Amino acid sequence: MKGNNFDVWKDWKWHLKNSVKSIKQAEVLTGIKFPPEHRKRLQETMEKFPMSVTPYYLSLIKVEDYESDPIYKQAFPDARELIIEDFEMSDPLSEDSDSPIHCITHRYPDRVLFHISNTCSMYCRHCTRKRKVGDQDSIPCKSELQAAIDYIAEHHEVRDVLLSGGDPFMLSDELIDWILGSLRSIEHVEVIRIGTRMPVVLPYRITDNLVKILKKHHPVWLNTHFNHPREVTSSSKQALSLLADAGIPLGNQTVLLSGINDCPIIMKSLVHKLVMNRVRPYYIYQCDLSEGLSHFRTPVSRGIEIMESMIGHTSGFAVPRYVVDAPGGGGKIPVMPNYIVSWAPKKVVLRNYEGVITAYREPDNYSFGKCELECDTCHLQLDTSDSDESKAVGIMKIISEYEDDISLIPENNSRMERRDSDDDES
Numbered sequence: 001m002k003g004n005n006f007d008v009w010k011d012w013k014w015h016l017k018n019s020v021k022s023i024k025q026a027e028v029l030t031g032i033k034f035p036p037e038h039r040k041r042l043q044e045t046m047e048k049f050p051m052s053v054t055p056y057y058l059s060l061i062k063v064e065d066y067e068s069d070p071i072y073k074q075a076f077p078d079a080r081e082l083i084i085e086d087f088e089m090s091d092p093l094s095e096d097s098d099s100p101i102h103c104i105t106h107r108y109p110d111r112v113l114f115h116i117s118n119t120c121s122m123y124c125r126h127c128t129r130k131r132k133v134g135d136q137d138s139i140p141c142k143s144e145l146q147a148a149i150d151y152i153a154e155h156h157e158v159r160d161v162l163l164s165g166g167d168p169f170m171l172s173d174e175l176i177d178w179i180l181g182s183l184r185s186i187e188h189v190e191v192i193r194i195g196t197r198m199p200v201v202l203p204y205r206i207t208d209n210l211v212k213i214l215k216k217h218h219p220v221w222l223n224t225h226f227n228h229p230r231e232v233t234s235s236s237k238q239a240l241s242l243l244a245d246a247g248i249p250l251g252n253q254t255v256l257l258s259g260i261n262d263c264p265i266i267m268k269s270l271v272h273k274l275v276m277n278r279v280r281p282y283y284i285y286q287c288d289l290s291e292g293l294s295h296f297r298t299p300v301s302r303g304i305e306i307m308e309s310m311i312g313h314t315s316g317f318a319v320p321r322y323v324v325d326a327p328g329g330g331g332k333i334p335v336m337p338n339y340i341v342s343w344a345p346k347k348v349v350l351r352n353y354e355g356v357i358t359a360y361r362e363p364d365n366y367s368f369g370k371c372e373l374e375c376d377t378c379h380l381q382l383d384t385s386d387s388d389e390s391k392a393v394g395i396m397k398i399i400s401e402y403e404d405d406i407s408l409i410p411e412n413n414s415r416m417e418r419r420d421s422d423d424d425e426s
Helices: 003-009 012-017 023-030 036-048 063-068 070-075 142-154 173-184 208-216 234-245 264-276 300-310 395-399 414-425
Strands: 111-115 160-164 191-195 220-224 250-256 279-286 321-326 331-334 340-343 347-351 357-361
Touching (some): 111 142, 142 173, 173 191, 173 208, 234 250, 250 264, 250 300, 264 279, 264 300, 300 321
Parallel strands (some): 111 160, 160 191, 191 220, 220 250, 250 279, 279 321
Antiparallel strands (some): 321 331, 340 347, 347 357
């Protein structure tokens, strides 16, 4: 694209306005011609689970082999979505059950999930919240958002707020600014996190103005959702760079998906591309038990195998945590290879990534005692407030402009003791 056409292509609102929502439209834009029976099955699936794909994400599909393409599989309906197993649930994580007020899921003691949007720029076929896809009637209004903010303000145990959806960046810059400002004014809210897939499916949404707003409300953390190395394009790299340059810590949450990224080579390539773009791999999720997702799910053993291929074989900060989000609202449970081989009173026997067996000697004299929560008599320093840096010590004490000392004198210096003695005599 050249000139004005490229400017239009980079307009995120244009992509939303021209989202691909029909099979006919997709065929025209991609050149794919679905067989009649296939087209019929796609249409039947869309009646239950709608389709919406940004032109940007659609452009990444390798049409010559679309049936095996990871972009296509995440974006286009599949008739297997209509197969609802008896163990699958519309709300597998019981988010609605743990919702004390509209827009809030309060599961963990010190943090809440704040659903500020129920719409996305693209409907991912593996979405755990498929029950809400395309539900225009449940988009939160400003009064509902305010009520949720009031709930957070009233619950002083909440120090961490995760903005989620849908996609929070579907909201206007002005509304995002208002929400962030309202949360930042709550004294006990220490950290604000945002979960968005925009850098993956619509990177042009990451504008200079949006980044300026985010930067204004630090500390703000952002987690995105790359599932395959081919999603890391020049446009997504630019979006990530804008965010990282603004001092926003970036993480990534990948879902382990059959036929898309259930391969050690693919997953290692993905995490390497992420860290090259200053994104810390955060989680690999086992696919949830949402309705119609069985064809995406892998055995947990496959995830363990992938973790074995990364731990010790690449940089530690490039290795995400593999978790199962427990059905029924039990939260995220880490699932890892077992590196403890055996355990005796004085030794722990461990294996490393190569299979080398080693013994770690436990300390002989360690004694902590039983904690009775009698903090007043605890031998540990329980004062966790910030240390006071204003008391200059060492060389800084004589080099600083705000201290009057001109020398550092060791204790028991005989010359100084003679001075003191002479002063006493006089």
